[in-house]
Amino acid sequence: MISWPNLVSQLFNGLALGALLALISSGLTIIYGTLGVLNLAHGAMFMIGGYAGFVTYQYTESFLLAVIAGSLFVMLLGVAMERVIIRHFYHRPHEDQLLVTFGLGICFVELVRLVFSSQSQLVPPPALFQGITNLGFMFYPTYRLAVVGIVAVALGALFLVLYRTRLGMIVRAGIEDSVMVDSLGINVYRVFMVVFGIGAMAAGFAGIVNAPVVSLTPGIGDDILVQTFVVVVIGGVGSFPGAILGGLIAGEIISVTSMFNPGYAYVMLFAAMTLVLVVRPHGLLGVQGRE
Amino acid sequence: MLKQRPFLIETLTAIGLTAAPFVLPHLGFAPNTVNRILVWGLFGLGFDILFGFTGLLSFGQSAFYGTGGFVAAYLLTRAGFGNVLGALVIGMIAAAATGYLIGLIALRRTGIYFAMITVAIAEVFFFVEFNPLSDFTGGENGLPGVPTPSFNLGFTTLHFTNGWSLYQFIALCYFIGVIIALTIVRSPVGAILSAIRDNPLRATAVGHNIHGYKLTAFVIAAAYAGFAGGLLGVLQAFMPPDAFTFDTSGQLVMQTAIGGRGTLFGPLVGATVWLFLQDFLQSALGLGAAWKLVLGVVFVLLVCFLRGGIIGGIADLYRLIAGKRRRTEAETGQEPPDVEDARQIPPAPMHAKEVAHPAYSGPILKATGLTKRYGGLVANSDIDFSVNQGELRGIIGPNGAGKSTFFKMLTCEIAPTSGRIVFEGRDITGLKVTEVCQLGLTKSYQVNQLFTGLTVRQNLTIAALAELRGKFRLDLFRTLSGVKGLTEQVEHTLALVNLNRRADTPVAELAYGEKRRLEIGLALATSPRLLLLDEPLAGMSPRERVETVKLLKSIARGRTMIIIDHDMDSLFELVERVTVLQEGKVLLHGTPEEIRTNAAVQEAYLGGVHGEIAA
Numbered sequence: 034m035i036s037w038p039n040l041v042s043q044l045f046n047g048l049a050l051g052a053l054l055a056l057i058s059s060g061l062t063i064i065y066g067t068l069g070v071l072n073l074a075h076g077a078m079f080m081i082g083g084y085a086g087f088v089t090y091q092y093t094e095s096f097l098l099a100v101i102a103g104s105l106f107v108m109l110l111g112v113a114m115e116r117v118i119i120r121h122f123y124h125r126p127h128e129d130q131l132l133v134t135f136g137l138g139i140c141f142v143e144l145v146r147l148v149f150s151s152q153s154q155l156v157p158p159p160a161l162f163q164g165i166t167n168l169g170f171m172f173y174p175t176y177r178l179a180v181v182g183i184v185a186v187a188l189g190a191l192f193l194v195l196y197r198t199r200l201g202m203i204v205r206a207g208i209e210d211s212v213m214v215d216s217l218g219i220n221v222y223r224v225f226m227v228v229f230g231i232g233a234m235a236a237g238f239a240g241i242v243n244a245p246v247v248s249l250t251p252g253i254g255d256d257i258l259v260q261t262f263v264v265v266v267i268g269g270v271g272s273f274p275g276a277i278l279g280g281l282i283a284g285e286i287i288s289v290t291s292m293f294n295p296g297y298a299y300v301m302l303f304a305a306m307t308l309v310l311v312v313r314p315h316g317l318l319g320v321q322g323r324e
Numbered sequence: 325m326l327k328q329r330p331f332l333i334e335t336l337t338a339i340g341l342t343a344a345p346f347v348l349p350h351l352g353f354a355p356n357t358v359n360r361i362l363v364w365g366l367f368g369l370g371f372d373i374l375f376g377f378t379g380l381l382s383f384g385q386s387a388f389y390g391t392g393g394f395v396a397a398y399l400l401t402r403a404g405f406g407n408v409l410g411a412l413v414i415g416m417i418a419a420a421a422t423g424y425l426i427g428l429i430a431l432r433r434t435g436i437y438f439a440m441i442t443v444a445i446a447e448v449f450f451f452v453e454f455n456p457l458s459d460f461t462g463g464e465n466g467l468p469g470v471p472t473p474s475f476n477l478g479f480t481t482l483h484f485t486n487g488w489s490l491y492q493f494i495a496l497c498y499f500i501g502v503i504i505a506l507t508i509v510r511s512p513v514g515a516i517l518s519a520i521r522d523n524p525l526r527a528t529a530v531g532h533n534i535h536g537y538k539l540t541a542f543v544i545a546a547a548y549a550g551f552a553g554g555l556l557g558v559l560q561a562f563m564p565p566d567a568f569t570f571d572t573s574g575q576l577v578m579q580t581a582i583g584g585r586g587t588l589f590g591p592l593v594g595a596t597v598w599l600f601l602q603d604f605l606q607s608a609l610g611l612g613a614a615w616k617l618v619l620g621v622v623f624v625l626l627v628c629f630l631r632g633g634i635i636g637g638i639a640d641l642y643r644l645i646a647g648k649r650r651r652t653e654a655e656t657g658q659e660p661p662d663v664e665d666a667r668q669i670p671p672a673p674m675h676a677k678e679v680a681h682p683a684y685s686g687p688i689l690k691a692t693g694l695t696k697r698y699g700g701l702v703a704n705s706d707i708d709f710s711v712n713q714g715e716l717r718g719i720i721g722p723n724g725a726g727k728s729t730f731f732k733m734l735t736c737e738i739a740p741t742s743g744r745i746v747f748e749g750r751d752i753t754g755l756k757v758t759e760v761c762q763l764g765l766t767k768s769y770q771v772n773q774l775f776t777g778l779t780v781r782q783n784l785t786i787a788a789l790a791e792l793r794g795k796f797r798l799d800l801f802r803t804l805s806g807v808k809g810l811t812e813q814v815e816h817t818l819a820l821v822n823l824n825r826r827a828d829t830p831v832a833e834l835a836y837g838e839k840r841r842l843e844i845g846l847a848l849a850t851s852p853r854l855l856l857l858d859e860p861l862a863g864m865s866p867r868e869r870v871e872t873v874k875l876l877k878s879i880a881r882g883r884t885m886i887i888i889d890h891d892m893d894s895l896f897e898l899v900e901r902v903t904v905l906q907e908g909k910v911l912l913h914g915t916p917e918e919i920r921t922n923a924a925v926q927e928a929y930l931g932g933v934h935g936e937i938a939a
Contacts, residue, residue: 065436071436071439071440118624118628121628125631126379127381127435127436127439128375128379128381129627129631131381131436131439132381132577132581132623132627133624133627133628135383135574135577135578136578136620136623136624136627137620137624139574139578139616139620139623140617140620140621140624143613143614143616143617143620144617146613146617147613147614147617255570256447258443259443259444259447259570262440262441262443262444263440263444265440266433266437266440266441266444270436270437294455295455296451296452296454296455296456297451297455297456298451299447299448299451299452300448300451300452300456302444302448303444303445303448306441306444307429310429310432310433310441311429311432314432314433
């Protein structure tokens with residue numbers, strides 16, 4: 034049952050899934066770190082990214098345009114969501130923030146279900162990455178390899194924005210102490226809006242990039258959201274490097290366990306999360322006192 | 325709201341449940357729908373104790389609903405267990421046991437972490453039910469053939485089959501569930517759960533083991549979920565696998581928020597609205613699958629604009645009307661003025677709790693080499709400090725001298741980097757703040773740490789309960805008035821801090837000076853032998869200062885106190901000895917007179933410009 038090519042291909046699958054989870058989780062974690070709001074609609078953002086890309090692809094037949102339109106649409110949706118609703122919840126208890134984002138997530142999913150029905154939709158991979166690649170020792174779907182590259186580039190871009198720009202510096206300062214940033218004369222609410230947009234965009238981008246790997250359904254974001262939570266708990270809330278590390282760990286756990294028995298993938302994932310909670314309650318790269 | 329006439333809520337519930345089969349059919353409710361509403365309502369009773377009362381929002385309740393349901397259904401269908409009620413109870417116990425284990429993990433963290441962990445838990449249970457355990461649970465087929473309950477009374481057999489007949493059984497279960505929930509909520513544990521929701525930090529500091537109480541709430545919620553899950557199987561004659569889905573948890577959360585959290589009946593109201601709307605939108609309006617979108621929108625709007633849900637909204641409306649009436653009455657009549665009464669007899673001093681080792685006669689507190697470093701920053705360095713029994717000690721020092729850090733170490737809120745703290749001859753270094761408070765050492769905070777959602781009396785009750793019941797006790801079925809000495813202690817503290825007139829006022833409505841007095845009262849109500857006061861006079865008007873100094877003098881009798889303050893005139897009038905801290909070190913100890921004239925102290929406060937000013 035366990036053959037080397039099989040194991041290696043599962044490890045690659047894990048890398049692709051892990052990279053995606055890393056990207057989605059970093060979106061979730063920078064939003065939480067900066068705004069203090071856990072966005073339970075983040076899975077829906079992932080799903081909407083896929084559908085927005087799907088619609089664009091239907092009209093233009095260009096995968097590149099689909100990726101751009103999908104990400105931008107979700108970013109705008111995120112900005113609108115922050116302006117109209119989330120903004121009024123900064124000074125309300127955590128439970129209310131959880132409830133309202135949870136409700137919004139359901140609204141988004143049901144809206145998409147209404148428009149596109151529950152049937153699954155397909156987005157083919159771009160022509161450039163179709164087919165399979167001979168890696169010398171095994172054959173592997175080209176697009177999945179490409180996903181790793183594409184997501185790595187996106188994570189790199191996010192890293193540059195967070196660590197090499199003025200905005201990124203403000204965001205990181207905001208994660209440490211948003212009240213202080215506010216009192217330094219920076220309009221922290223505008224930063225919040227931008228961060229929410231970027232965080233949502235990360236999920237939306239992942240959604241359309243992932244669309245050719247799986248088929249799109251309105252419920253696709255729910256599972257991803259759960260996995261994202263595990264990633265964030267493992268990596269540490271508010272930590273960008275933690276999200277990447279946690280994403281890769283979770284991706285590999287899911288893939289490798291699935292090789293033996295897919296039914297146990299979540300059990301193993303949960304076991305890993307429990308282990309982290311017992312050994313390092315603040316996550317592998319998390320900082321104490323941030324919750 | 326839950327403290328009205330005795331048994332009022334119980335009686336109303338009984339009447340409502342009895343009347344339902346006669347009224348609801350005329351409103352278009354099928355008996356099956358009513359039964360489902362009751363199952364959701366029972367499920368929600370436990371969840372509301374966890375979410376509404378304790379403030380822990382779990383998205384993982386489906387795990388316990390499913391566990392209880394499948395254990396009961398398995399016993400009844402595959403294991404040949406004949407007693408339906410017995411199977412339900414075993415399912416409930418299984419769910420509670422599972423809840424205990426899961427709670428140990430999930431409650432390692434709070435806030436959003438807790439929410440995320442519970443989501444993950446629910447998902448794991450779903451997968452386990454479908455795959456590894458599908459031989460027991462029937463996988464996606466569920467377990468068909470769950471029997472309905474029957475009871476052999478000797479002369480006759482009661483059999484609750486379906487429809488309104490089964491309703492009688494489920495309604496009785498719900499009624500018992502309500503009575504138990506009400507009892508729990510009104511018990512000392514219930515009071516502490518509300519305190520945890522309000523201010524976990526202070527609940528810990530006054531001496532409650534909040535982790536234990538949170539776990540209790542979690543287990544209670546799991547037990548309710550387990551029993552309700554079993555009832556679901558009985559109701560449908562089939563245990564559906566979707567009891568375990570995340571949607572089940574989500575629906576429970578939404579129904580509770582729609583109906584009104586913290587009301588116990590919110591989930592029932594929410595379920596009624598939910599199931600009614602689902603029926604109405606699907607069949608009457610022909611919306612088909614869009615009903616869930618409509619419910620989602622309704623839910624978001626409710627969370628945005630009506631935080632207390634439907635019940636909360638009705639209560640607000642009622643209060644608005646009642647409040648208006650009271651205000652018109654107040655305009656005609658005269659309310660008693662709320663100023664302090666000059667003729668008031670000063671209350672007797674409040675005694676500290678009994679000493680554990682009466683033979684001990686050394687210094688009550690002795691700290692040696694106490695140091696606290698935050699990375700490169702040294703907040704406290706090598707402090708030696710000793711206070712005798714019955715002493716009144718003042719601590720002064722410029723801003724940033726490390727006074728509050730020093731206090732936090734003494735009460736074990738933060739652990740020192742090095743050094744030892746000995747309280748009444750016992751090494752307390754490394755203990756938790758809860759344990760230290762139970763030993764008789766506590767402090768009042770520089771920035772108020774009150775239970776802002778509760779009244780003054782409830783605040784003091786929480787603190788007094790910690791002293792009277794210890795840090796953890798499971799007296800779920802006792803009333804607050806059954807706690808010996810509680811009323812006396814609360815009344816006495818109220819009198820001491822001069823808040824008798826404001827006893828039933830919510831903290832949010834108090835004036836600042838009153839809040840400061842309550843802050844001291846919270847510490848006092850735990851009957852400490854050593855009381856630390858962190859800037860008790862800060863932000864007070866000159867008149868309030870005089871009052872508070874008088875208060876401090878009266879509580880100092882029979883008690884050791886250490887006071888930090890910047891108001892040196894008031895402080896020097898109070899204390900016998902003063903310790904001066906500067907840059908994290910002890911500058912000197914001395915009597916107020918010595919400190920007043922010491923050149924080094926003047927230097928520390930005026931930073932060396934003193935000479936220039938004099939010149």
